[in-house]
Amino acid sequence: MAIAKAERLMNLALCLLGTRRALSKRELRDSIEAYVEAFQRGSAGSEESFNRMFERDKDDLRELGLVIETVENLDGDVGYLARRDSNRLPPVAFDPEEAAALGLAAKVWQQARLAGAASGALQKLRAAGLPEETGPESTHGALEPRIPVHESAFEPLMLACRDRRPVAFDYRKSNAVRPEPRQVEPWALECWRGHWYLAGFDRDRGAERVFRLSRITGKVRSRAGRFTAEVPDVVTVRETVASWAGEGGEGTARIRLRTGSGYPLRARALSVRELGDGWDELEIPYGRGLDAWLVEFGPDAVVLGPAELRADVVDRLRAVAKG
Template identity: 30%
Template sequence: MSDQKTERLINLTMALLATKRFLSKNEIFSQVAGYTGSAETKERMFERDKDDLRALGIDIQVGSHDPLFDDELGYRILESGYELNLGELTPVELSYLSLASKMWRNQLFADSGALALVKIDAHSGSALREDFGNSIISLENETPLFAPLWEAITTHRVISFIYRSRSEAKRTLAPYGLTLWRGSWYLVGLDQDKSEIRVFKVARITSDISFESKSNNFELPSDFSIGEHLVMLHPEPPTQFSARVRIGKCQSLRREGAVENIDGEWDRIKFSLGSDWLERILWFGPDIIVESPIEKVEEIREILRSKL
């Protein structure tokens, strides 16, 4: 890429930032370094430069010098839109931001976190930052698919992928959002075949993400809220159990329920467990005998038989 173009774009940005009033095209061509060639060439150069800067997220305002004559348009960049302004940041706040920027294992957020921190250090200086020790904590498991999913969500493109649960199947989805729950990302969207909102664990997607449509293929429903669709946040009500447990055993259950002694070998505990009840109970092998509810006793018996 040419140094000339880079240089010209920087000069243009600086000139438009420095001006209080709108600069007309002619003023730009005569004053900003880098615009050379015929009138037409300069015109085309400027149009492209403008698009390029906008693609970088720089807001170029278009307006007129004179409210009475709006025939000649001018350009400028307002400091307020261009500059990062977070006000004073205390050393502790800077440290929080630094930690927050480094929490991510997905490449997209890891990169944008690093860039955000550069900007924050340019805003406040890194010397002030208090270091909270070297331990960098991540609450996120690795996900190579994060970037394409993120792109599909923000540009509203329909996607398809192979999803693995009990069996493997292709799913086509208008992706509405992502949520992080206990270390894993979950994808929420409108399943195109079932016409229903579904939740997918990203770790169970076994293929690449294929884009099935152009941008802006769907709109996020105005009443959409991820939280409403997350089954894991709305667990079934827990089940009350009563069980005999060997004295000195089943420690984690003892802390959750009322214990009464039966004899020299057994205690009785009443406790409640959620959806993981079966594993929690089987964990203690022969040290527990569930007495009620009766349908759970039946289920335990059947599972144990099937395991032999």
């Protein structure tokens, strides 16, 4: 819904809810700024244009659930109002499990700007009687969930995903030294193994792409206009990133890894064997994109096999060295 229309509907709803008597179309037209401006800009048929706009807005509010009454006054004019008792929501009630889930959700975003809004909402719910599970009997008190958000690109991208707004940013690939400009229609953000990723439509490449937020340099810039590509019903961010990292691969790769490093690799290892002299040998699943992930570990990881994986990693490292 466009911001201008949403604001107009909100103002109309507030007028109808705030009046003690039914208001005529003329009174509403003269009370709501958007209607006044539309009427003043109009030509001889501006009254008809206003009537069409008002009827659409009234129907939209009714579809949203607002109960609007039509009343005829003594002069025969038709007026409108929305009585508060007819539009009062039922009391909000939560069972202990739902209350615990809300409490956990409010703790998740402690490192993002959402923390204040989440905490404020939870305080209001508690003031209204939301049960709080505390004490030794609490089954959730020991849980302290966190979603780390260190990247400055997170918040503008989150808002762009919500508002369906194209963005532009500079992005450095794993095998590149210098970032490249990207124009993206953002679809969804998702956290996978401690890193945030953005899925969207890359306009320059004309295809779906996934971007790691830690590789975005500089500011995320908003772009005017609408999306040019259809947003899929299901955006598989994790599955895409997992395939790049070799998750679900049919083969295996042998990696020599420096002792005390590469914990994400060790977590996926099928077997680990000590080689001595500060090195271990790991066997890990091998799938498409594993070479890009291994490059990130720099000199701490050496590919022993298969040969094509070793060649791909060497090519990426040479590309970085040339840059």
